[in-house]
Amino acid sequence: MRIRREIIALFVWIFVGCNQQPPNQVHEQALFQVSTIDALMQGVFDGSTTLAELSHKGDFGIGTFNALDGEMILENGQFFQVKADGKVYRPSGESLTPFASVVKFVPGDSVKVENLDFPEFKHLADSLMGSSNYFYAIRLEGEFESVHTRSVPAQQKPYPELIVVTRQQPEFNISETRGKLTGFFCPEFVKGINITGYHLHFLSDDKSSGGHLLGFKLKSGILKLDRIYNFEMKLPESVAFHNSEFKTDRSEQVKEVEN
Numbered sequence: 516m517r518i519r520r521e522i523i524a525l526f527v528w529i530f531v532g533c534n535q536q537p538p539n540q541v542h543e544q545a546l547f548q549v550s551t552i553d554a555l556m557q558g559v560f561d562g563s564t565t566l567a568e569l570s571h572k573g574d575f576g577i578g579t580f581n582a583l584d585g586e587m588i589l590e591n592g593q594f595f596q597v598k599a600d601g602k603v604y605r606p607s608g609e610s611l612t613p614f615a616s617v618v619k620f621v622p623g624d625s626v627k628v629e630n631l632d633f634p635e636f637k638h639l640a641d642s643l644m645g646s647s648n649y650f651y652a653i654r655l656e657g658e659f660e661s662v663h664t665r666s667v668p669a670q671q672k673p674y675p676e677l678i679v680v681t682r683q684q685p686e687f688n689i690s691e692t693r694g695k696l697t698g699f700f701c702p703e704f705v706k707g708i709n710i711t712g713y714h715l716h717f718l719s720d721d722k723s724s725g726g727h728l729l730g731f732k733l734k735s736g737i738l739k740l741d742r743i744y745n746f747e748m749k750l751p752e753s754v755a756f757h758n759s760e761f762k763t764d765r766s767e768q769v770k771e772v773e774n
């Protein structure tokens with residue numbers, strides 16, 4: 516009986532456990548987040564955390580900047596800022612962010628992929644992740660036939676709601692480029708806290724273009740996923756955050772803003 520039980524356990528491990536860590540393993544890696552998506556939706560655009568502080572929490576991530584001044588990419592420990600003019604800047608460590616998510620990236624196996632668009636990519640990543648109840652850091656690097664991105668212009672006070680800003684967002688169509696998609700998959704249960712599902716930013720390898728991802732066609736590339744078990748948040752001390760209202764379900768607005 517004991518042998519039979521062990522054989523059954525082995526099969527369960529092969530079919531269910533290949534994509535999982537051994538039980539009781541200590542997971543020290545944590546996704547670190549500044550503020551909440553619903554605060555950003557309401558126009559809490561004043562930065563509350565410096566990039567220098569963020570860099571202690573991760574070398575990989577995405578977000579935005581003080582006053583909503585563009586899209587952030589943290590790639591291999593270096594911050595990049597894609598502003599509304601479509602150009603890529605290098606922000607200083609003293610720059611502030613009102614909303615960002617970072618992690619120390621520890622990817623699993625690399626998966627070779629080719630001829631994918633964004634919906635096909637989501638389908639593939641869904642199956643590789645195995646469970647949508649965890650956070651995942653995602654990197655897809657390779658040759659792209661096209662990448663469709665947007666950025667957002669810096670805002671003046673009194674800040675509008677995010678949905679007002681993104682209705683006039685500058686969009687960019689980048690063709691024949693080599694670069695990286697960086698971002699996260701967040702589970703449904705963080706609705707209101709972060710963007711559920713896929714949220715990715717693009718940066719070309721020559722650092723000439725990028726932004727918040729709206730769509731792409733990949734020729735060939737390498738996909739890396741990193742399942743994350745811990746989650747840490749830092750909330751802003753600002754009056755704007757003190758006075759924010761979180762009773763309203765903004766999930767439909769978030770979908771409009773992010774797609």
Ligand SMILES: [Zn+2]
Nearest residue numbers: 715716727728
């Ligand atoms: Zn974004």
